[in-house]
Amino acid sequence: MLWLATAELAAAVSNAGALGIISPFGGMERHGDPLENLRLQIAKARSLTKKSFGINILLDLEKSGMLIDMALQEGAKIVITAGGDPHHYTELLCKERVEVLHVVSNVKQAQIAESCGVNAVIAEGVEAAAHLGFDELPLFSLIPQVADVVSIPIIAAGGIVDARGLVAAFALGAEGVQLGTRFVAVEENIANPKYKQAILGAKDTDTVITCRKLLPTRSLKTEFTRCLLELEESGASADDIRNFLGHSRARTGQLEGDLENGEAYCGASAGLIKEVIPAAMVVQNLVEGYEKILKKII
Numbered sequence: 001m002l003w004l005a006t007a008e009l010a011a012a013v014s015n016a017g018a019l020g021i022i023s024p025f026g027g028m029e030r031h032g033d034p035l036e037n038l039r040l041q042i043a044k045a046r047s048l049t050k051k052s053f054g055i056n057i058l059l060d061l062e063k064s065g066m067l068i069d070m071a072l073q074e075g076a077k078i079v080i081t082a083g084g085d086p087h088h089y090t091e092l093l094c095k096e097r098v099e100v101l102h103v104v105s106n107v108k109q110a111q112i113a114e115s116c117g118v119n120a121v122i123a124e125g126v127e128a129a130a131h132l133g134f135d136e137l138p139l140f141s142l143i144p145q146v147a148d149v150v151s152i153p154i155i156a157a158g159g160i161v162d163a164r165g166l167v168a169a170f171a172l173g174a175e176g177v178q179l180g181t182r183f184v185a186v187e188e189n190i191a192n193p194k195y196k197q198a199i200l201g202a203k204d205t206d207t208v209i210t211c212r213k214l215l216p217t218r219s220l221k222t223e224f225t226r227c228l229l230e231l232e233e234s235g236a237s238a239d240d241i242r243n244f245l246g247h248s249r250a251r252t253g254q255l256e257g258d259l260e261n262g263e264a265y266c267g268a269s270a271g272l273i274k275e276v277i278p279a280a281m282v283v284q285n286l287v288e289g290y291e292k293i294l295k296k297i298i
Helices: 007-015 034-048 064-073 090-095 107-116 139-147 163-171 193-200 223-233 238-245 249-254 279-297
Strands: 020-022 053-058 078-082 099-104 120-124 154-157 176-178 207-210 217-220
Touching: 007 020, 007 034, 007 053, 007 279, 020 034, 034 053, 034 064, 053 064, 064 090, 090 099, 090 107, 099 107, 107 120, 107 139, 120 139, 120 176, 139 154, 139 163, 163 176, 163 279, 207 223, 217 223, 223 238
Parallel strands: 020 053, 053 078, 078 099, 099 120, 120 154, 154 176
Antiparallel strands: 207 217
8 A cells, every 4th residue: 555554554453463564655735755754654653553554665665764864863663665575675674673574475585584684574466466476376375375384474465355364374374364455444544435445335346457578566456457467468567567557556545546547455355355444444354353253163
């Protein structure tokens, strides 16, 4: 949720007992400064919650190092890294006593992340929204294989929206879960109402993976993804696809609500999301549902 993970959403999630996450781009103007935005978002989050929250930093961004520095300057205690080599900043973050979680999409990546000293890995399956790993491994195949080779905690991500996914992830070796699309369709998320309604209206077959020549990406099926798929199927080069995508397509779709010209990232389990509710209710439903399922099993 690059443009959507704001202080307000993070605080609501953290106040409910989970771990809210801030993006340096959350709520930022189209041509804003992510460094200043991150500083402001951290300050705002601290005014809204006394609980812990994390900062998500993509390592393949041009300003990733500067964003890491800003997070450290502002006293961040938890940082999630993704989209790059965990060798780059993990040692620095750990020296500053920051807890580091790194997103991985296969076993080798998980082993490398552990060797770099991260505190936990987020194992993300192909069911997840937005950018995916090139191997496109299903989450429930990925979790146990990662669990067999690493000793650090595993957080499961991709297609989890309720307690059933939570219990299943735990059974396979995860110690926590990360939810993305479910927290788009909450009251505290600044996502455009058209984007939220598109998620609520999605069926099981209404997401699609595009951009396999660049980086696989899961989105809702829209006019935009139809045009993109036609371009890919015509044999377009990676540069042609990159030119078609242009800049800030996710912002166009998710914040501005232009689903014909912008990307609407969405996980494969969107068909399970039927209403916009408070973030606290998502967390409450996870906890209560988990307990009910365990009683049935026991």
